[in-house]
Amino acid sequence: MERTLIIAKPDAVQRGLIGSIISRLERKGLKLIGMKMATLDEARLRTHYAEHTEKPFYAGLEQFMKSSPVVLMAWEGFECVESIRILVGSTNPRQAAAGTIRGDLAIGTGRNLIHASDSKQSGAAEVANFFNDDELFGYDKSEYEHVYEGHERE
16 A cells, blocks of 8 residues: 655645545545644755755745645555545646646645645655654554455555
């Protein structure tokens, strides 16, 4: 099973959309294995967004991400990174398909509600960056037999 990180950004927190975001991921059949609210500091943001720190938009992104607490979530599931990227939708919400989180709930690129890991490798690294092992919970989810075929549960 893959693991991936979701960050419900300040706009999602302020607009009261955390429950809606969680609900969409749960309905897909994914398993929430860790969740906490946090205020992100400059050091954590520079590490997380390292590939963007020299880009012109980074200062605004950092300021926005520090403007309110965020909700950090670790999710697990069969090929969950790809599934979540589809559910989240395009970075630009105006180009995101209807039915996606961004397509239905956001309108501006700078306020697109959610961060989702972009690969299996970044998902594992990002979960490890934001969660200690004792903050992640392994448990049997009985619905898996109704969501996954046998080989997908391994």
